[in-house]
Amino acid sequence: MTAAGPHSDHDLVLVVDFGAQYAQLIARRVREARVYSEIVPHTMPVAEMLAREPKAIILSGGPSSVYADGAPSIDPSLFTQGTAVFGMCYGFQLMAQGLGGTVAHTGAREYGRTPVEVSEPGTLLADLPAQHNVWMSHGDSVSQAPDGFTVLASTATTPVAAFEDVDRGLAGVQWHPEVLHSEHGQQVLEHFLHDIAGCRQTWTMLNIVEEQVEAIREQIGEGRAICALSGGVDSAVAAAIVQRAIGDRLTCVYVDHGMMRLGETEQVRSDFEAVFDTLDVVDAADQFLGALEGVVDPEEKRKVIGREFIRTFEAAEVRVFGDLDSGAQATAYLVQGTLYPDVVESGGGAGTSNIKSHHNVGGLPDDLAFELVEPLRTLFKDEVRLVGEQLGLPSTMVWRQPFPGPGLGIRIIGEVTRERLDILRQADAIAREELTRAGLDRDIWQMPVVLLADVRSVGVQGDGRTYGHPVVIRPVTSEDAMTADWARLPYDVLERISTRITNEVAEVNRVTLDVTSKPPGTIEWE
Numbered sequence: 117m118t119a120a121g122p123h124s125d126h127d128l129v130l131v132v133d134f135g136a137q138y139a140q141l142i143a144r145r146v147r148e149a150r151v152y153s154e155i156v157p158h159t160m161p162v163a164e165m166l167a168r169e170p171k172a173i174i175l176s177g178g179p180s181s182v183y184a185d186g187a188p189s190i191d192p193s194l195f196t197q198g199t200a201v202f203g204m205c206y207g208f209q210l211m212a213q214g215l216g217g218t219v220a221h222t223g224a225r226e227y228g229r230t231p232v233e234v235s236e237p238g239t240l241l242a243d244l245p246a247q248h249n250v251w252m253s254h255g256d257s258v259s260q261a262p263d264g265f266t267v268l269a270s271t272a273t274t275p276v277a278a279f280e281d282v283d284r285g286l287a288g289v290q291w292h293p294e295v296l297h298s299e300h301g302q303q304v305l306e307h308f309l310h311d312i313a314g315c316r317q318t319w320t321m322l323n324i325v326e327e328q329v330e331a332i333r334e335q336i337g338e339g340r341a342i343c344a345l346s347g348g349v350d351s352a353v354a355a356a357i358v359q360r361a362i363g364d365r366l367t368c369v370y371v372d373h374g375m376m377r378l379g380e381t382e383q384v385r386s387d388f389e390a391v392f393d394t395l396d397v398v399d400a401a402d403q404f405l406g407a408l409e410g411v412v413d414p415e416e417k418r419k420v421i422g423r424e425f426i427r428t429f430e431a432a433e434v435r436v437f438g439d440l441d442s443g444a445q446a447t448a449y450l451v452q453g454t455l456y457p458d459v460v461e462s463g464g465g466a467g468t469s470n471i472k473s474h475h476n477v478g479g480l481p482d483d484l485a486f487e488l489v490e491p492l493r494t495l496f497k498d499e500v501r502l503v504g505e506q507l508g509l510p511s512t513m514v515w516r517q518p519f520p521g522p523g524l525g526i527r528i529i530g531e532v533t534r535e536r537l538d539i540l541r542q543a544d545a546i547a548r549e550e551l552t553r554a555g556l557d558r559d560i561w562q563m564p565v566v567l568l569a570d571v572r573s574v575g576v577q578g579d580g581r582t583y584g585h586p587v588v589i590r591p592v593t594s595e596d597a598m599t600a601d602w603a604r605l606p607y608d609v610l611e612r613i614s615t616r617i618t619n620e621v622a623e624v625n626r627v628t629l630d631v632t633s634k635p636p637g638t639i640e641w642e
């Protein structure tokens with residue numbers, strides 16, 4: 117890898133993750149400031165960080181106390197290497213401590229919306245109102261700023277809430293400028309990136325397409341590739357980029373694994389044949405459902421599905437291009453629409469734990485015979501949608517709600533069977549139809565319907581007793597699926613969904629609503 121990794125023409129900002137809830141959000145906000153960013157774990161040695169020649173480094177928040185035994189730390193030499201550093205919350209406290217200031221548990225805890233008073237705007241807080249509200253979440257405070265720093269702001273209980281030493285390129289804030297609840301948060305971040313660190317604003321979606329087309333031409337050369345095309349926006353955009361790079365040497369393969377939604381395969385076929393030259397539709401329901409027999413553990417389901425996907429692509433590769441051993445081509449290339457959050461959540465990102473194995477990352481088999489082509493691997497979904505618009509893809513494709521690769525399989529709690537899939541497919545179709553009818557498709561990020569297949573409850577319908585299954589509907593709003601909130605759907609829409617599902621799907625006698633945000637819940641139940 118070159119200095120700046122996959123995007124070497126751009127200034128790089130490293131976000132050092134100290135166990136923050138919001139490290140991904142920080143990385144996104146940096147990119148919104150048109151500067152490329154990546155997340156790295158706090159365990160990465162400073163020398164290794166600097167070897168990547170970052171233009172700036174951001175230290176995230178984190179749950180520990182900087183003065184506690186064994187608390188995650190950072191070698192203070194980082195602050196004297198000439199690389200600009202910005203600390204947020206825990207990162208702010210680390211910077212203070214590392215440079216000779218003091219951090220203490222003052223008893224002054226601040227959580228949530230907090231008014232700050234800007235006493236001296238300096239460069240970091242230039243043009244901000246003297247009083248505004250920010251989002252705080254801390255129990256420790258910087259009681260004394262290190263020598264050479266100017267204190268810029270305070271709150272009622274925190275005398276040192278922001279500081280900077282512009283000559284050394286160092287700055288920090290006690291609050292969380294990355295969350296939307298912090299007024300002017302993006303402006304603060306941009307003052308640091310553009311005015312203190314001097315990062316160039318080159319990260320635009322137009323660049324990405326051109327760079328990726330170049331990189332893919334280099335990777336695949338004169339070879340051929342297949343693209344795992346799901347009907348979702350990620351793989352559609354990935355396919356469109358690769359098609360630009362290698363033209364008709366790309367074949368798209370859509371797998372119907374028997375866990376797709378009602379009418380989905382027909383719809384994908386008709387939508388995509390209009391845009392992509394070749395679409396190979398594979399009916400692999402028997403294969404997948406056979407492999408899933410008796411499997412109830414969510415991670416095992418994901419691993420089985422990931423493995424069967426790859427087996428299906430291997431078979432498709434042979435069918436499309438001939439046996440690789442015949443010498444037609446040395447390497448088999450598989451294009452996937454993998455995004456940065458898939459990588460991060462599968463534990464492939466920096467310093468993050470494995471929450472669930474996305475079938476296309478953590479769920480891949482060890483004996484993978486393909487070389488992967490993943491042009492979107494460093495992007496967030498909103499960036500992918502911009503790229504899709506840039507490429508001129510139809511807006512129905514670009515704005516389609518996400519649907520997970522393992523499909524309805526991870527929305528049946530319990531074993532996946534054909535009967536259960538049929539029940540869930542009907543309930544899901546009704547819920548989606550009503551959401552569309554209410555004109556809410558663009559307001560809702562996605563709305564899984566989950567079948568609690570091993571649970572039964574007593575009901576009454578037509579004066580008779582029923583003993584059926586509950587379904588859960590889980591409408592959420594989100595910016596990038598890394599965090600989400602439960603969507604406040606209007607009661608009349610919920611009522612229509614509930615009435616229709618219990619009337620029209622015989623096996624379901626109860627509809628429940630999931631009102632959990634992420635965290636602590638994830639969007640999918642498995």
Ligand SMILES: Nc1ncnc2c1ncn2[C@@H]1O[C@H](COP(=O)(O)OP(=O)(O)OP(=O)(O)O)[C@@H](O)[C@H]1O
Binds near residue numbers: 343345370453476
């Ligand atoms: N049924 C399928 N057939 C072929 N490839 C698939 C299928 N489902 C998923 N994939 C592959 O796995 C990748 C990850 O799936 P994922 O659902 O995250 O992305 P997507 O379907 O392209 O977009 P979205 O997240 O909006 O649904 C896809 O980009 C695609 O390459």
Ligand SMILES: O=c1[nH]c(=O)c2[nH+]cn([C@@H]3O[C@H](COP(=O)(O)O)[C@@H](O)[C@H]3O)c2[nH]1
Binds near residue numbers: 519521598638
């Ligand atoms: O392609 C995918 N393969 C998977 O294995 C997978 N698991 C979850 N998802 C989707 O990812 C987003 C975040 O989901 P969670 O909050 O459940 O982790 C949501 O948009 C989920 O629908 C997946 N997509």
Ligand SMILES: NC(=O)CC[C@H](N)C(=O)O
Binds near residue numbers: 176180204253254256
């Ligand atoms: N959100 C944070 O980074 C908190 C930092 C530290 N744990 C505190 O309580 O002050």
Ligand SMILES: [Mg+2]
Binds near residue numbers: 521
């Ligand atoms: Mg999908």
